[in-house]
Amino acid sequence: MSDDSQQNPLRDDTYFLEPVFFKVEGTLFQVPKHLFSEIEVFSTTFTLPPGEGIDVDGSSEGHPFELLGVLKEDFRAFLQAIYPFGLQTHASMTVKQWISVLKLSDMWGFEKAKILAVNMIKSHKAIDNPIQKWLLGERYNVPVWATDGCLELVMRNEDGPQLDEIEKLGLSKALLVENTIFQVPRHHFSESEIFTTMFKLPAAAHVDVEAEGSSETKPLELLGVLGEDFRAFLCALYPLYPRDHESMTPNQWISALKLSDRWGFRTFGDLAVQNLEKSMNEVDPIDRILWGARYRKASWFASGCIGLAKRDDGPSVDDVEKLGTKKALQIYKMREMLIQAQSNPNTRKNIHDDMVNVIQKMYIEAAAELA
Structure with a gap:
């Protein structure tokens, strides 16, 4: 054997395992890097070029790759699965x-570990309960479990899902508004990205962790929302009787529009607008x-300006407070235009155009104030 081979040994292609360092909840972990390199979220980070004089995260105990939002017990179980110490x-x-393991492998897109976790959970026969099967399937993207759980629940001999099961499944949601609890079906709330995010199941390993909104004892509190507005909003979403929408007042529809606009319910916002137009x-x-x-409806704004300008008594003190002095003065200007048009019919066309210009300017300014 040459002196060079003794002084400069070659690294084995397979079993020269480079370490990677992780920090989870204040605890350091050092493990072989090769399996994490198969996970895209990590491999991308590992291949980023370091800055000059800066160590790459995960390269040493002094520069670990910190996994935020990951529980230490979850990560330790994940490592046990992918790096077993014994047979x-x-x-x-x-x-x-x-x-x-299922939770983290689904989070990171590590299909090998996910398949292993699914098979091991099945081998334990730990999810014979259809509710658990459904919840785990939905939470960790195992479609067959979600489907099987749903079918088993529907086909069992009992009278369908019980109230506590409905709450666990999240088919209904408990919401707290001004110290009043509302419980309504979940399905329409899926239109809102805000509520979809809030209704996500908790990222915990236990199926029985109670999420906000899951029950009357754990309602999701909606701060800054008036009870009367929320009742009107629910009446629009979930009419209890066929003619409920017809009996809603403009003020109720504007409440529904206000919350639809706030939370991103486009379909129900459009429904509110259609009913308000009538x-x-x-x-x-x-x-x-x-x-x-407020709701970017120029036709409403224009009809309001004209209606106020035509009103016998014009803007009141309260009206001025609501509109602001500038808008009120412009309304009075329009009143003068209308009086002039009545006294001199030949000027009506020009006055009409002038009024349109005034309203357009008012609308643009009002929209800019709210932007």
Whole structure:
């Protein structure tokens, strides 16, 4: 053997395992890097070029790769699964640990570990309960479990899902508004990205962790929402009787529109607008102006301005407070235009155009104020 080969040995292609360092909840972990290199979220980070004089995260104990939002017990179970210390390591792991493996492998897109976790959980026969099967399937993207759980629940001999099961499945949601609890079906709330995010199941390994909104004892509190607005909003979403929508007042529809606009319910916002259009002439001109500006409806704004300008007594002190002095003065200017048009019919065309210009300017300014 040459001196060079003794002084400069070659690294084995397979079993020269480079370490990677992780920090989870203040605890350091050092493991072989090769399996994490198969996970895209990590491999991308590992291949980023380091800055000059800066160590790459995960390259040493002093520069670990910190996994935020990951529980130490979950990560330890994940490592046990992908780096078993002995032949019996997998057999000795609990269902809770395998659910931790399923959770992180689904989060990171590590299909090998996910398949292993699914098979091991099945071998434990730990999810014979259809509710658990459904929840785990939905939470960790195992479609066959979600489907099987649903079918088993529907086809069992009992009278369908019980109330506590409905709450666990999240088919209904408990919401707290101004110290009043509302419980309604979940399905329409899926239109709102805000609520979809809030209703996500908790990222915990235990199936029985209670999420906000899951029950009357754990409602999701909606801060800054008026009870009367929320009742009107629910009436729009979930009419209890066929003619409920017809009996809603413009003020109730504007409440529904307000919350639809706030939470991103486009379909129900459009429904509110359609119903408001039918009765907009019955709405006070001041409200038409304010609603038109707030919800970007130029026709409401214009009809409110004209209605207020034509009103016998013009803007009141309260109206001025609601509109602001500048808008009120412009309304008075329009009143003068209308009086002039009545006294001199030949000027009506020009005055009409002038009024349109005034309203357009008011609308643009009002929209800019709310932007």
